[in-house]
Amino acid sequence: MKKTKSVAALLLAIVMVISLQTTGIFAQQSAEVGQPSSWAVESVQWSAIYGLAQQEMYSNYTSRVTCEELAKVSANLYQKLTGEEILPGSLVELSDPKRDATRLEMVEAVYNVIRKAQPNFDFKSDITLKFEDVSNLSEGSLSIVKYSVSKGILNGRNDKILDLSSACTRQELLVYTKNAYEFVVYEAGLASKGVFWEVSYNGNKVYLLGSVHYADSSTYPLSKDILNAFDASDVLAVEADLEKTEEAATYMLAKGMYQDDNTLQQNVPEEVYERFAEVMKPYGLQEEFYNKLKPWYAALLVTSLSVEANSYSAGLGIDLYFTSKAKGTKEIVEIEGMEFQIDMFDSFSEELQLEFLQSTLSSGEQNQSMESMAELMKYWKSGDAEQLGKLVKGNDDGGNESLQEFNNKMWEERDNNMTKKVKEYLNDSENTYFVVVGAGHMFGDTGIITQLEKEGIYEITQIK
DSSP states (O other): OOSTTHHHHHHHHOOHHHHHHOOOHHHHHHHHHOOOOGGGHHHHHHHHHHTOSOGGGSSOTTSBOBHHHHHHHHHHHHHHHHSOOOOGGGTSOOSSTTSBOBHHHHHHHHHHHHHHHOTTSOOOOOOOOOOTTOTTSOHHHHHHHHHHHHTTSOOOSSSSOOOTTSBOBHHHHHHHHHHHHHHHHHHTTOSBOOEEEEEEETTEEEEEEEEOSSBOGGGOSBOHHHHHHHHHOSEEEESSOTTOHHHHHHHHHHHHBOSSSOOSTTTSOHHHHHHHHHHHGGGTOOHHHHTTBOHHHHHHHHHHHHHHHTTOBGGGOHHHHHHHHHTTTSEEEESSOHHHHHHHHHTSOHHHHHHHHHHHHOHHHHHHHHHHHHHHHHHHHHTOHHHHHHHHHOOOOTTOHHHHHHIIIIIIHHHHHHHHHHHHHHTOSSOOEEEEEEGGGGSSTTSHHHHHHHHOOSEEEEOO
8 A cells, every 4th residue: 555645544544443442531531530429520530531630639539638739730730731840839838738728729729820821811800709708708819719700610519609718629629620721721722623514505404523533632622613513413423333332343353353264374474464463462462363363453453552552542532522422412323333334344355455454564654654643633623624634635546456445445435425414414404413424534526525515505614
């Protein structure tokens, strides 16, 4: 397979094995860090995903936070917001580090972080607080509290009291720093824009979000335009429901492994197999297992391990994020389904499978793929659809028959099917659809956006 843009195309295409190799960070955090109170669960999970506190803070959630712990978390928050390290003592008074910190000290410490990290923000707030327990606050503290309440960072115990004099608990601090972190990201205009469109036809509306199937914590939070559109939609449409892992894993093993006496070693050149065995060795997989993999499955496995090693995760992929978010609240429809995608990989010719595996085993190809991945994420976060489209579908097959086969099966046929589905959704007057498919399917001559534009009957607006 040619080196050009094929690696980037493969990266966007790989959804199956990565999702099967990981159970998803959104699901894992609960098991890893225990269970905070129900009101704090989601925010604590996001605090962990963002890496806003030291690992030891993710336990004993109702225990009181010491001044020393508050100082460390504040310094960590500052580093996350700026990339710069700072001494904990410069943000929190540490004359008595083991003393319990109050909720007011939490608010003031985080405010100091925001002020130091973003000195150009407007810190004025003229709101009138209706809480009954703020009359004794000093003028300086009152100003900080007003700002924190007005920006949605600080919430009261209820509508009447803030209870700022009470001791701060770990879960309160984790929730509060998560609120502050997201506030700064949104206020500074740093939320991920994605490649995102609104399409209208005859009063009906469909939102199209080009997805990245794997990402890292810096991909979040997503823009409020995306989140508001999702909230306003009735149905989530995805390539495949990534939470159906058990049935997909069973089908993957049935299709991706030789079921007879055949082996991978018998179907690829010896030097390719030896290189694959070398890559597998650090992961402790038994040769009895990996020697039964078909070349396409072996290639996907190598790529998934490489992507995971570079801090990207399917557990943070956009598909899984919205699938998890829609679960129990919205109808989820599959445009293809996992079996369809597995069958597609299994249908690759022997030549394409071998080229696929060889490219993933090449250190040069791996380095280029990670460079392409970094570029892809940069364009996706900034909403640069033009550059992302060039990266993913700017390659010329140059007469390479294997690459032609790849482009036809991976892109053209699927692009056409997805476009057909989107048109069906645009004729549904009862529901608004939020469609999440691989970003690559939006671009090129057969891309969804291109095909809809050619029709000339749809109103298409990129939102960024």
